[in-house]
Amino acid sequence: MHSDVDPAARIRTAAPPTAPGWDPQQYLRHSGHRTRPFLDLLARIPALPTRPGRPARIADLGCGPGNVTALLADRWPDARITGFDLSPDMLRRAEADHAGPTPGGGTLDFRRADIADWLPDDTYDLITSNAALQWVPAHPGSFAAWTAALRPGGTFAFQVPANHTAPSHALLAALCDSPRWRDRLAGQGSRHTHVLDPAEYLDRLTELGCTTDTWETTYHQLLPGPDPVLDWVKGTALRPVLTALRDDREAAETFLAEYRDLLREAYPTGPRGTVFPFRRIFAVAVKEA
Ligand SMILES: C[S@@+](CC[C@H](N)C(=O)[O-])C[C@H]1O[C@@H](n2cnc3c(N)ncnc32)[C@H](O)[C@@H]1O
Numbered sequence: 001m002h003s004d005v006d007p008a009a010r011i012r013t014a015a016p017p018t019a020p021g022w023d024p025q026q027y028l029r030h031s032g033h034r035t036r037p038f039l040d041l042l043a044r045i046p047a048l049p050t051r052p053g054r055p056a057r058i059a060d061l062g063c064g065p066g067n068v069t070a071l072l073a074d075r076w077p078d079a080r081i082t083g084f085d086l087s088p089d090m091l092r093r094a095e096a097d098h099a100g101p102t103p104g105g106g107t108l109d110f111r112r113a114d115i116a117d118w119l120p121d122d123t124y125d126l127i128t129s130n131a132a133l134q135w136v137p138a139h140p141g142s143f144a145a146w147t148a149a150l151r152p153g154g155t156f157a158f159q160v161p162a163n164h165t166a167p168s169h170a171l172l173a174a175l176c177d178s179p180r181w182r183d184r185l186a187g188q189g190s191r192h193t194h195v196l197d198p199a200e201y202l203d204r205l206t207e208l209g210c211t212t213d214t215w216e217t218t219y220h221q222l223l224p225g226p227d228p229v230l231d232w233v234k235g236t237a238l239r240p241v242l243t244a245l246r247d248d249r250e251a252a253e254t255f256l257a258e259y260r261d262l263l264r265e266a267y268p269t270g271p272r273g274t275v276f277p278f279r280r281i282f283a284v285a286v287k288e289a
Contacts (some may be wrong), residue, residue: 020239024093049153062132066094077104120149153289167266210285
């Protein structure tokens with residue numbers, strides 16, 4: 001009987017996780033709501049320690065399709081900016097849409113890298129990451145190496161989604177681990193949930209000698225159209241499930257129908273659309289000048 005099986009053992013015996021396949025087009029369908037937290041983060045990043053003749057050097061970890069990376073060039077027009085990502089599909093889109101010289105005399109380029117073992121290849125004025133570190137369980141363990149590579153007065157700034165206890169993400173995790181799906185999907189619904197609380201990020205980054213500001217915000221997003229929460233999650237948290245079921249279309253459709261029904265109950269559509277509250281955590285850590 002499934003119910004007799006220790007849940008941890010089930011996760012250990014599930015198929016080893018492959019890197020989720022990403023779909024830039026699906027991800028960009030909600031780019032307005034997804035960009036807003038980065039703009040809020042950007043607003044809290046202080047001036048970088050640049051000077052004439054030495055433009056800023058910036059890294060964007062988990063850059064995705066590069067639209068957010070490009071916003072860095074708006075703020076620091078002559079900067080040399082590199083976006084790093086693991087997904088070849090995301091990198092292709094970023095290259096096609098944003099790579100090359102920027103209007104302010106800087107450059108934008110994109111490289112393949114796994115954040116889990118990324119070590120700075122340069123001295124940086126800013127290392128940033130938007131909505132990506134939650135996929136990397138041990139990311140706080142890299143903070144020491146990343147902040148060590150900052151120029152004095154440089155900044156490490158990131159935003160991570162923290163919606164894992166919300167119905168959208170809790171229902172996904174529970175469905176993947178349910179008796180019906182766990183043989184194929186155990187653990188796949190919670191691959192993106194590796195975040196600390198703002199207070200823990202604050203502790204770790206101040207311990208590293210940075211002046212740190214952490215906070216959280218819940219955005220009450222009003223989404224249009226039918227099943228918009230499902231459409232949203234298809235761009236992110238559902239990626240591991242869609243990847244695991246990619247060779248079994250019937251199973252994928254059945255899973256999506258079951259999940260969609262749960263979401264319809266949890267997020268009823270109102271006269272003006274569907275409200276999808278989304279909690280996010282922010283950190284801005286400035287190295288001593
Ligand atoms: C939700 S998207 C965010 C993209 C972009 N930063 C933005 O804000 O639009 C998450 C990105 O993290 C990338 N990612 C996930 N795990 C990664 C890893 N271990 N190393 C590098 N990139 C990773 C994914 O490929 C994806 O492009």
